Amino acid sequence: MKRILIFTATIALLVMGFVALNVDLSPEVAHAQTNPPAQIKMPEVIVLAQDAKLGKVTFNHVKHNGGEYSADGAGPIACIGCHHAAQPVSELAKFPPLKTAWPADRTTTLTAELFNKDPKAAAVAACRDCHARVGQVPKLMPEIPVVKEPGTTTLLKMTNQMAFHKACDVCHFEVKIQRPDSKTPNATQCNSCHKRT
Protein backbone atom coordinates (compact mmCIF):
# COMPACT_ATOMS: atom_id res chain seq x y z
CA MET A 1 0.00 0.00 0.00
CA LYS A 2 2.73 2.41 1.05
CA ARG A 3 4.70 1.62 -2.08
CA ILE A 4 1.68 2.27 -4.25
CA LEU A 5 1.18 5.61 -2.52
CA ILE A 6 4.80 6.58 -3.05
CA PHE A 7 4.58 5.50 -6.64
CA THR A 8 1.39 7.50 -7.17
CA ALA A 9 2.92 10.54 -5.53
CA THR A 10 5.99 10.25 -7.73
CA ILE A 11 3.87 10.07 -10.84
CA ALA A 12 1.81 13.04 -9.65
CA LEU A 13 4.98 15.05 -9.11
CA LEU A 14 6.31 14.08 -12.49
CA VAL A 15 3.07 15.02 -14.16
CA MET A 16 2.92 18.31 -12.29
CA GLY A 17 6.50 19.09 -13.19
CA PHE A 18 5.69 18.29 -16.71
CA VAL A 19 2.65 20.55 -16.84
CA ALA A 20 4.62 23.37 -15.25
CA LEU A 21 7.27 22.99 -17.93
CA ASN A 22 4.71 23.96 -20.48
CA VAL A 23 2.74 26.53 -18.60
CA ASP A 24 5.21 28.86 -17.00
CA LEU A 25 8.52 29.85 -18.44
CA SER A 26 10.47 29.69 -15.20
CA PRO A 27 14.06 30.92 -15.45
CA GLU A 28 15.42 27.36 -15.39
CA VAL A 29 13.24 26.35 -18.28
CA ALA A 30 14.06 29.44 -20.28
CA HIS A 31 17.72 28.69 -19.66
CA ALA A 32 17.38 25.06 -20.72
CA GLN A 33 15.70 26.13 -23.92
CA THR A 34 18.50 28.39 -25.00
CA ASN A 35 21.00 25.55 -24.61
CA PRO A 36 21.73 23.21 -27.48
CA PRO A 37 20.61 20.62 -28.48
CA ALA A 38 17.22 22.15 -29.20
CA GLN A 39 14.66 21.02 -26.62
CA ILE A 40 11.73 19.04 -27.95
CA LYS A 41 8.72 20.58 -26.28
CA MET A 42 5.54 18.92 -25.18
CA PRO A 43 2.79 20.73 -27.08
CA GLU A 44 0.20 22.21 -24.70
CA VAL A 45 -2.59 23.05 -27.11
CA ILE A 46 -2.53 21.73 -30.67
CA VAL A 47 -4.59 23.13 -33.50
CA LEU A 48 -5.52 20.14 -35.65
CA ALA A 49 -7.46 19.87 -38.90
CA GLN A 50 -5.91 23.11 -40.14
CA ASP A 51 -7.12 22.41 -43.68
CA ALA A 52 -10.53 20.90 -42.91
CA LYS A 53 -13.46 22.52 -44.67
CA LEU A 54 -15.53 22.12 -41.49
CA GLY A 55 -13.01 24.12 -39.51
CA LYS A 56 -10.06 23.64 -37.19
CA VAL A 57 -10.03 21.48 -34.07
CA THR A 58 -8.44 22.87 -30.92
CA PHE A 59 -7.09 19.98 -28.90
CA ASN A 60 -5.86 20.52 -25.35
CA HIS A 61 -2.99 18.05 -25.20
CA VAL A 62 -2.02 18.76 -21.59
CA LYS A 63 -5.56 18.45 -20.21
CA HIS A 64 -5.78 15.15 -22.08
CA ASN A 65 -2.49 13.73 -20.87
CA GLY A 66 -1.72 15.58 -17.63
CA GLY A 67 -4.47 14.03 -15.53
CA GLU A 68 -7.23 16.64 -15.80
CA TYR A 69 -9.16 14.43 -18.23
CA SER A 70 -9.51 10.74 -17.58
CA ALA A 71 -11.31 7.96 -19.40
CA ASP A 72 -12.53 6.16 -16.29
CA GLY A 73 -11.68 8.49 -13.43
CA ALA A 74 -8.65 6.30 -12.65
CA GLY A 75 -5.71 8.53 -13.45
CA PRO A 76 -4.32 10.23 -16.51
CA ILE A 77 -4.78 8.95 -20.05
CA ALA A 78 -1.70 6.93 -21.01
CA CYS A 79 0.49 8.43 -23.74
CA ILE A 80 0.22 5.22 -25.75
CA GLY A 81 -3.56 5.44 -25.63
CA CYS A 82 -3.03 7.87 -28.51
CA HIS A 83 0.65 7.49 -29.49
CA HIS A 84 0.17 3.79 -30.15
CA ALA A 85 3.35 3.35 -32.20
CA ALA A 86 5.53 4.58 -29.33
CA GLN A 87 6.00 1.17 -27.68
CA PRO A 88 7.98 -1.99 -28.49
CA VAL A 89 6.61 -4.55 -30.95
CA SER A 90 6.45 -7.13 -28.12
CA GLU A 91 3.93 -4.92 -26.25
CA LEU A 92 1.92 -4.18 -29.39
CA ALA A 93 1.38 -7.89 -29.95
CA LYS A 94 -1.08 -7.73 -27.02
CA PHE A 95 -3.30 -5.19 -28.77
CA PRO A 96 -4.21 -6.36 -32.27
CA PRO A 97 -4.72 -4.99 -34.86
CA LEU A 98 -1.87 -2.77 -33.64
CA LYS A 99 1.56 -4.10 -34.59
CA THR A 100 3.69 -1.26 -35.93
CA ALA A 101 6.31 0.32 -33.69
CA TRP A 102 8.16 3.50 -34.49
CA PRO A 103 11.10 3.50 -34.63
CA ALA A 104 10.74 -0.16 -35.61
CA ASP A 105 13.39 -1.35 -33.16
CA ARG A 106 12.29 0.69 -30.16
CA THR A 107 12.54 -0.90 -26.71
CA THR A 108 10.79 1.82 -24.68
CA THR A 109 7.16 2.70 -24.00
CA LEU A 110 6.27 6.39 -24.10
CA THR A 111 5.38 7.83 -20.69
CA ALA A 112 5.55 11.32 -19.20
CA GLU A 113 8.58 10.15 -17.22
CA LEU A 114 10.42 8.92 -20.30
CA PHE A 115 9.61 12.11 -22.18
CA ASN A 116 10.80 14.35 -19.33
CA LYS A 117 14.02 12.41 -18.97
CA ASP A 118 14.97 12.55 -22.63
CA PRO A 119 12.42 13.90 -25.11
CA LYS A 120 14.55 12.90 -28.05
CA ALA A 121 14.94 9.30 -26.97
CA ALA A 122 11.18 9.17 -26.24
CA ALA A 123 10.75 9.40 -30.03
CA VAL A 124 7.22 10.72 -30.58
CA ALA A 125 6.08 10.95 -34.19
CA ALA A 126 3.12 13.08 -35.20
CA CYS A 127 -0.01 11.12 -36.19
CA ARG A 128 -0.04 12.72 -39.60
CA ASP A 129 3.48 11.50 -40.32
CA CYS A 130 1.75 8.13 -40.88
CA HIS A 131 -1.96 8.98 -41.12
CA ALA A 132 -1.72 11.34 -44.05
CA ARG A 133 -4.63 13.13 -45.73
CA VAL A 134 -6.39 11.41 -48.65
CA GLY A 135 -4.11 11.32 -51.68
CA GLN A 136 -0.95 12.22 -49.76
CA VAL A 137 2.03 9.98 -49.10
CA PRO A 138 2.92 9.84 -45.39
CA LYS A 139 6.39 10.89 -44.25
CA LEU A 140 7.21 7.73 -42.26
CA MET A 141 5.45 4.99 -44.22
CA PRO A 142 5.30 3.94 -47.86
CA GLU A 143 1.53 4.42 -47.83
CA ILE A 144 -1.41 5.30 -45.58
CA PRO A 145 -1.97 2.37 -43.15
CA VAL A 146 -4.87 0.00 -43.76
CA VAL A 147 -6.51 -1.99 -40.93
CA LYS A 148 -8.86 -4.92 -41.04
CA GLU A 149 -11.86 -4.48 -38.80
CA PRO A 150 -11.90 -7.37 -36.31
CA GLY A 151 -14.43 -10.06 -37.24
CA THR A 152 -15.07 -8.63 -40.70
CA THR A 153 -13.36 -8.53 -44.08
CA THR A 154 -13.65 -4.75 -44.22
CA LEU A 155 -10.42 -2.90 -44.85
CA LEU A 156 -10.23 0.64 -43.57
CA LYS A 157 -7.75 3.12 -44.92
CA MET A 158 -6.56 5.05 -41.88
CA THR A 159 -6.35 8.54 -43.30
CA ASN A 160 -5.99 11.43 -40.86
CA GLN A 161 -9.78 11.70 -40.80
CA MET A 162 -10.34 8.01 -39.96
CA ALA A 163 -7.49 7.71 -37.49
CA PHE A 164 -8.24 10.85 -35.48
CA HIS A 165 -11.99 10.29 -35.44
CA LYS A 166 -11.53 6.75 -34.19
CA ALA A 167 -8.91 7.65 -31.60
CA CYS A 168 -10.94 10.58 -30.25
CA ASP A 169 -14.52 9.30 -30.56
CA VAL A 170 -14.20 5.89 -28.91
CA CYS A 171 -13.09 7.41 -25.63
CA HIS A 172 -15.52 10.35 -25.70
CA PHE A 173 -18.35 7.91 -26.30
CA GLU A 174 -17.37 5.83 -23.26
CA VAL A 175 -16.94 8.87 -21.05
CA LYS A 176 -20.39 10.17 -22.07
CA ILE A 177 -21.97 6.85 -21.07
CA GLN A 178 -20.33 6.94 -17.65
CA ARG A 179 -20.87 10.66 -17.12
CA PRO A 180 -23.72 12.04 -19.25
CA ASP A 181 -22.96 15.56 -17.95
CA SER A 182 -19.34 15.50 -19.21
CA LYS A 183 -18.25 18.07 -21.76
CA THR A 184 -16.79 15.52 -24.17
CA PRO A 185 -17.53 16.24 -27.83
CA ASN A 186 -20.24 14.24 -29.55
CA ALA A 187 -19.04 12.31 -32.62
CA THR A 188 -22.14 13.13 -34.65
CA GLN A 189 -22.03 16.81 -33.76
CA CYS A 190 -19.18 17.83 -35.99
CA ASN A 191 -19.01 21.34 -34.61
CA SER A 192 -18.38 20.04 -31.10
CA CYS A 193 -14.78 19.82 -32.39
CA HIS A 194 -14.55 21.55 -35.78
CA LYS A 195 -14.90 25.30 -35.36
CA ARG A 196 -14.99 27.84 -38.12
CA THR A 197 -13.23 30.97 -36.99
Ligand code: HEC
Ligand atom coordinates in the same frame (compact mmCIF):
# COMPACT_ATOMS: atom_id res chain seq x y z
C1 HEC B 1 -5.66 11.92 -26.14
C2 HEC B 1 -4.58 11.69 -27.08
C3 HEC B 1 -3.16 11.97 -26.66
C4 HEC B 1 -2.52 11.61 -25.49
C5 HEC B 1 -3.07 10.85 -24.30
C6 HEC B 1 -1.16 12.08 -25.61
N1 HEC B 1 -0.98 12.71 -26.81
FE1 HEC B 1 0.74 13.56 -27.49
N2 HEC B 1 -0.23 14.20 -29.17
C7 HEC B 1 -1.53 13.89 -29.49
C8 HEC B 1 -1.86 14.49 -30.77
C9 HEC B 1 -3.20 14.40 -31.48
C10 HEC B 1 -0.70 15.16 -31.20
C11 HEC B 1 -0.51 15.96 -32.49
C12 HEC B 1 -0.05 15.03 -33.57
C13 HEC B 1 -0.11 15.58 -34.95
O1 HEC B 1 0.12 16.79 -35.13
O2 HEC B 1 -0.33 14.79 -35.88
C14 HEC B 1 0.31 14.95 -30.17
C15 HEC B 1 1.63 15.43 -30.24
C16 HEC B 1 2.62 15.13 -29.34
C17 HEC B 1 4.00 15.54 -29.46
C18 HEC B 1 4.59 16.35 -30.62
C19 HEC B 1 4.92 15.41 -31.74
C20 HEC B 1 5.34 16.12 -33.00
O3 HEC B 1 6.41 15.81 -33.52
O4 HEC B 1 4.60 16.97 -33.48
C21 HEC B 1 4.67 15.07 -28.37
C22 HEC B 1 6.14 15.24 -28.05
C23 HEC B 1 3.70 14.34 -27.56
N3 HEC B 1 2.47 14.40 -28.18
C24 HEC B 1 4.00 13.69 -26.37
C25 HEC B 1 3.06 13.04 -25.58
C26 HEC B 1 3.37 12.41 -24.28
C27 HEC B 1 4.75 12.35 -23.65
C28 HEC B 1 2.19 11.93 -23.79
C29 HEC B 1 1.94 11.25 -22.45
C30 HEC B 1 2.40 12.00 -21.29
C31 HEC B 1 1.15 12.25 -24.77
N4 HEC B 1 1.72 12.92 -25.82
C32 HEC B 1 -0.18 11.89 -24.64
C33 HEC B 1 -2.41 13.15 -28.75
C34 HEC B 1 -2.18 12.65 -27.48
Ligand code: HEC
Ligand atom coordinates in the same frame (compact mmCIF):
# COMPACT_ATOMS: atom_id res chain seq x y z
C1 HEC C 1 4.77 5.47 -37.24
C2 HEC C 1 3.49 5.54 -37.87
C3 HEC C 1 2.27 5.88 -37.04
C4 HEC C 1 2.09 6.92 -36.15
C5 HEC C 1 3.09 7.98 -35.72
C6 HEC C 1 0.71 6.84 -35.70
N1 HEC C 1 0.09 5.77 -36.30
FE1 HEC C 1 -1.83 5.16 -36.00
N2 HEC C 1 -1.49 3.52 -37.14
C7 HEC C 1 -0.32 3.24 -37.83
C8 HEC C 1 -0.41 1.92 -38.46
C9 HEC C 1 0.65 1.27 -39.34
C10 HEC C 1 -1.68 1.41 -38.10
C11 HEC C 1 -2.26 0.03 -38.48
C12 HEC C 1 -2.02 -0.96 -37.32
C13 HEC C 1 -0.54 -1.24 -37.09
O1 HEC C 1 0.17 -1.63 -38.02
O2 HEC C 1 -0.09 -1.00 -35.94
C14 HEC C 1 -2.34 2.44 -37.28
C15 HEC C 1 -3.61 2.33 -36.74
C16 HEC C 1 -4.27 3.35 -36.08
C17 HEC C 1 -5.65 3.29 -35.65
C18 HEC C 1 -6.60 2.11 -35.84
C19 HEC C 1 -6.50 1.16 -34.65
C20 HEC C 1 -7.65 0.19 -34.61
O3 HEC C 1 -7.85 -0.39 -33.53
O4 HEC C 1 -8.36 0.00 -35.61
C21 HEC C 1 -5.93 4.50 -35.06
C22 HEC C 1 -7.26 4.91 -34.46
C23 HEC C 1 -4.72 5.30 -35.09
N3 HEC C 1 -3.73 4.56 -35.72
C24 HEC C 1 -4.60 6.59 -34.58
C25 HEC C 1 -3.39 7.27 -34.43
C26 HEC C 1 -3.21 8.54 -33.73
C27 HEC C 1 -4.33 9.34 -33.11
C28 HEC C 1 -1.88 8.83 -33.77
C29 HEC C 1 -1.15 9.99 -33.12
C30 HEC C 1 -1.43 10.26 -31.73
C31 HEC C 1 -1.23 7.78 -34.52
N4 HEC C 1 -2.17 6.85 -34.90
C32 HEC C 1 0.13 7.72 -34.81
C33 HEC C 1 0.78 4.04 -37.91
C34 HEC C 1 1.00 5.16 -37.11
Ligand code: HEC
Ligand atom coordinates in the same frame (compact mmCIF):
# COMPACT_ATOMS: atom_id res chain seq x y z
C1 HEC D 1 -8.96 8.27 -23.42
C2 HEC D 1 -9.98 9.30 -23.50
C3 HEC D 1 -9.92 10.44 -24.48
C4 HEC D 1 -9.33 10.49 -25.73
C5 HEC D 1 -8.57 9.41 -26.45
C6 HEC D 1 -9.63 11.81 -26.26
N1 HEC D 1 -10.35 12.53 -25.37
FE1 HEC D 1 -11.06 14.42 -25.64
N2 HEC D 1 -11.88 14.41 -23.79
C7 HEC D 1 -11.78 13.37 -22.88
C8 HEC D 1 -12.36 13.78 -21.60
C9 HEC D 1 -12.46 12.92 -20.34
C10 HEC D 1 -12.81 15.11 -21.78
C11 HEC D 1 -13.39 16.07 -20.75
C12 HEC D 1 -14.70 15.71 -20.22
C13 HEC D 1 -15.11 16.60 -19.06
O1 HEC D 1 -14.25 17.23 -18.41
O2 HEC D 1 -16.28 16.70 -18.83
C14 HEC D 1 -12.51 15.46 -23.18
C15 HEC D 1 -12.84 16.68 -23.74
C16 HEC D 1 -12.53 17.06 -25.04
C17 HEC D 1 -12.91 18.33 -25.64
C18 HEC D 1 -13.77 19.44 -25.00
C19 HEC D 1 -13.04 20.14 -23.92
C20 HEC D 1 -11.80 20.81 -24.40
O3 HEC D 1 -10.73 20.48 -23.89
O4 HEC D 1 -11.86 21.63 -25.34
C21 HEC D 1 -12.38 18.33 -26.92
C22 HEC D 1 -12.51 19.43 -27.97
C23 HEC D 1 -11.68 17.07 -27.09
N3 HEC D 1 -11.81 16.32 -25.94
C24 HEC D 1 -11.01 16.72 -28.24
C25 HEC D 1 -10.33 15.50 -28.42
C26 HEC D 1 -9.63 15.14 -29.63
C27 HEC D 1 -9.50 16.00 -30.86
C28 HEC D 1 -9.13 13.88 -29.41
C29 HEC D 1 -8.33 13.03 -30.37
C30 HEC D 1 -7.09 13.57 -30.86
C31 HEC D 1 -9.51 13.48 -28.07
N4 HEC D 1 -10.23 14.49 -27.50
C32 HEC D 1 -9.20 12.24 -27.49
C33 HEC D 1 -11.24 12.13 -23.10
C34 HEC D 1 -10.56 11.74 -24.26
Ligand code: HEC
Ligand atom coordinates in the same frame (compact mmCIF):
# COMPACT_ATOMS: atom_id res chain seq x y z
C1 HEC E 1 -13.54 14.62 -31.43
C2 HEC E 1 -13.45 15.75 -32.30
C3 HEC E 1 -14.01 15.62 -33.70
C4 HEC E 1 -15.32 15.45 -34.07
C5 HEC E 1 -16.55 15.34 -33.17
C6 HEC E 1 -15.33 15.43 -35.53
N1 HEC E 1 -14.05 15.58 -35.99
FE1 HEC E 1 -13.49 15.60 -37.93
N2 HEC E 1 -11.54 15.67 -37.41
C7 HEC E 1 -11.09 15.77 -36.11
C8 HEC E 1 -9.66 15.74 -36.13
C9 HEC E 1 -8.77 15.86 -34.91
C10 HEC E 1 -9.26 15.60 -37.49
C11 HEC E 1 -7.87 15.41 -38.10
C12 HEC E 1 -6.99 16.56 -37.88
C13 HEC E 1 -5.71 16.62 -38.65
O1 HEC E 1 -5.46 15.85 -39.58
O2 HEC E 1 -4.96 17.52 -38.28
C14 HEC E 1 -10.49 15.58 -38.26
C15 HEC E 1 -10.50 15.48 -39.64
C16 HEC E 1 -11.65 15.56 -40.41
C17 HEC E 1 -11.67 15.60 -41.85
C18 HEC E 1 -10.45 15.61 -42.79
C19 HEC E 1 -10.00 17.01 -42.97
C20 HEC E 1 -8.86 17.16 -43.98
O3 HEC E 1 -9.13 17.65 -45.05
O4 HEC E 1 -7.73 16.78 -43.68
C21 HEC E 1 -12.98 15.67 -42.23
C22 HEC E 1 -13.54 15.75 -43.64
C23 HEC E 1 -13.78 15.65 -41.01
N3 HEC E 1 -12.92 15.59 -39.92
C24 HEC E 1 -15.14 15.70 -40.95
C25 HEC E 1 -15.90 15.56 -39.80
C26 HEC E 1 -17.35 15.40 -39.78
C27 HEC E 1 -18.25 15.39 -41.04
C28 HEC E 1 -17.73 15.28 -38.47
C29 HEC E 1 -19.13 15.06 -37.91
C30 HEC E 1 -19.84 13.88 -38.40
C31 HEC E 1 -16.50 15.36 -37.67
N4 HEC E 1 -15.42 15.52 -38.50
C32 HEC E 1 -16.47 15.29 -36.28
C33 HEC E 1 -11.86 15.89 -34.98
C34 HEC E 1 -13.23 15.71 -34.92
